[in-house]
Amino acid sequence: MYDGSRWLGWKEPPITYLQPTQFFYELIRDGKLKIARKIEGPVTVQDPCSIVRNRGMGEMIRDIVRATCEEFREVTPKLEHNYCCTAGSGVINYGPPWKFIRMEGGKVKMRQLQATGAKIVIAPCHSCHKTIEELIHYYHADMHVMFISELLVQTMDIPEALRVHGEKQEKQKEE
Amino acid sequence: MIKVERRPVSDPGIDENAKKLTPEQIEGVIRHVLEKESAGRLRTFVETCIHCGLCSDACHYYLAYKRDPSYSPVAKVRLTLWDMIRRKYRVDAESIKMYARISYAECNICKRCSMYCPFGIDIAYLMTVVRRICGLLGVVPQYLQDQGNSHMYTYSQSWVPQDDWVDTALWLEDELRMDIRNGRIPFDKEGAEVMYSPHSLEAKFKTNLLTNIAKIMNVAGVDWTMPSFDGWDSTNQAMHVGDYETMGMVERMHFEAAMRLKVKKIITSE
Numbered sequence: 331m332y333d334g335s336r337w338l339g340w341k342e343p344p345i346t347y348l349q350p351t352q353f354f355y356e357l358i359r360d361g362k363l364k365i366a367r368k369i370e371g372p373v374t375v376q377d378p379c380s381i382v383r384n385r386g387m388g389e390m391i392r393d394i395v396r397a398t399c400e401e402f403r404e405v406t407p408k409l410e411h412n413y414c415c416t417a418g419s420g421v422i423n424y425g426p427p428w429k430f431i432r433m434e435g436g437k438v439k440m441r442q443l444q445a446t447g448a449k450i451v452i453a454p455c456h457s458c459h460k461t462i463e464e465l466i467h468y469y470h471a472d473m474h475v476m477f478i479s480e481l482l483v484q485t486m487d488i489p490e491a492l493r494v495h496g497e498k499q500e501k502q503k504e505e
Numbered sequence: 506m507i508k509v510e511r512r513p514v515s516d517p518g519i520d521e522n523a524k525k526l527t528p529e530q531i532e533g534v535i536r537h538v539l540e541k542e543s544a545g546r547l548r549t550f551v552e553t554c555i556h557c558g559l560c561s562d563a564c565h566y567y568l569a570y571k572r573d574p575s576y577s578p579v580a581k582v583r584l585t586l587w588d589m590i591r592r593k594y595r596v597d598a599e600s601i602k603m604y605a606r607i608s609y610a611e612c613n614i615c616k617r618c619s620m621y622c623p624f625g626i627d628i629a630y631l632m633t634v635v636r637r638i639c640g641l642l643g644v645v646p647q648y649l650q651d652q653g654n655s656h657m658y659t660y661s662q663s664w665v666p667q668d669d670w671v672d673t674a675l676w677l678e679d680e681l682r683m684d685i686r687n688g689r690i691p692f693d694k695e696g697a698e699v700m701y702s703p704h705s706l707e708a709k710f711k712t713n714l715l716t717n718i719a720k721i722m723n724v725a726g727v728d729w730t731m732p733s734f735d736g737w738d739s740t741n742q743a744m745h746v747g748d749y750e751t752m753g754m755v756e757r758m759h760f761e762a763a764m765r766l767k768v769k770k771i772i773t774s775e
Contacts, residue, residue, distance in 0.1 A: 335756065337749050337753045338753050344764070345763045345768070345769075345770060345771055346769065347771050348771065348773070349775075350772055350773065350774065353699075353772045357721070357727075362727075363721065363724065379615040379616060379617075383615065383617070384616070411617075413565045413617070414565055414613045414615030414617060416565060416613060417613070418613035418614060419612075419745050420609075420649050420652075420742055420745030421609075421613055423649050423652055424609070424610065424646045424649055425646070425648035427514050427516045427646075428514065428516070428610055428646060431610050435565055436569070438568045454775045455775060456706065456774065459775075477717075478775060479718055479721060479775060480714075480717060482721055483717045483720050488724055491686070492686050493686065494684060494685065494686045
């Protein structure tokens with residue numbers, strides 16, 4: 331038993347159910363979201379079990395990262411063979427008594443990420459994101475973690491009609 | 506027998522609740538889960554496994570704890586399910602505490618081991634069966650059970666009631682307009698293309714993530730909406746507790762919210 335749909339007697343979920351990774355991928359692919367600038371520095375990715383091993387979206391994450399970052403570094407093992415972040419299935423929520431198990435178990439994950447030499451890790455999952463951030467502090471690594479949505483907000487092109495900041499900054503400059 | 510050495514952890518959800526268990530209760534719950542809820546699949550998996558240990562190298566806990574055999578996936582099944590079956594479901598509260606620790610804290614249900622099993626045994630599923638037994642007995646890490654209770658009470662993971670949710674989204678819309686001219690966070694728009702359903706942390710600690718989503722939706726010109734009523738949260742911690750009754754309720758609330766808004770698809774949080 332993995333999901334509620336089958337527990338409720340539904341063979342499939344009654345409404346199309348998209349993970350945001352796929353939604354963002356389609357936005358970029360269909361040209362609805364234009365990328366104006368690219369993130370500098372080496373970037374690597376984390377493959378969340380829920381969307382990569384179980385739903386096969388690994389290449390979508392990589393396509394988004396290649397579209398928005400200058401340098402992408404692959405991890406080994408990758409895609410559905412990637413290691414879990416040690417926080418899946420609620421382990422992230424067990425609180426202070428159990429933090430040590432995530433930090434000690436995450437040694438494998440941390441070594442793998444450090445081997446890429448990347449400065450930014452893209453983790454499109456709340457559990458992966460939080461635990462990799464804690465691992466970075468615990469192992470004193472020089473990295474930081476980002477969601478795909480953060481990546482897009484920093485790189486996307488905001489059309490002139492929707493901009494607020496541009497005008498304000500121009501006014502300040504004139505003053 | 507496998508040698509199991511573990512650092513003691515005091516978690517009231519496991520230690521205190523295990524003290525209240527009676528032998529009849531334990532036997533009854535294990536019999537119910539193993540004989541009524543999980544039929545052929547469980548039996549096939551338990552009888553097919555030949556203890557080859559090829560799954561061991563797949564587990565990050567096994568690798569991180571210097572290849573300690575008691576952390577390998579096969580050992581975790583052996584120490585929990587096989588132990589119950591061998592002892593004919595008559596196990597004591599101390600064993601239940603060990604099952605809870607192994608299934609809740611030492612397995613992430615990441616399914617990597619299933620990929621290396623020559624028979625394709627779904628070891629992660631076996632661990633969820635053990636979680637189901639511990640969940641029905643109430644022997645669950647306290648913080649996780651708290652979030653399960655939050656789902657029962659507020660239909661969100663982190664005790665965010667419906668009025669707080671609406672209030673949060675309204676002030677986020679104000680902030681959004683500092684960056685996007687006339688930006689909108691539309692509530693209850695019937696017939697919209699997309700319903701975004703956030704993680705409940707996006708309504709509590711990490712509200713900037715919801716603002717980011719709103720920015721992307723506004724810039725890409727997506728016809729989107731969110732429910733102002735219960736069912737907005739996309740998380741489901743009751744599933745991890747093993748409390749499938751609450752899990753079903755939360756999931757039904759979620760899909761019914763989408764049906765009520767007549768949306769075409771649901772986008773969950775990252």
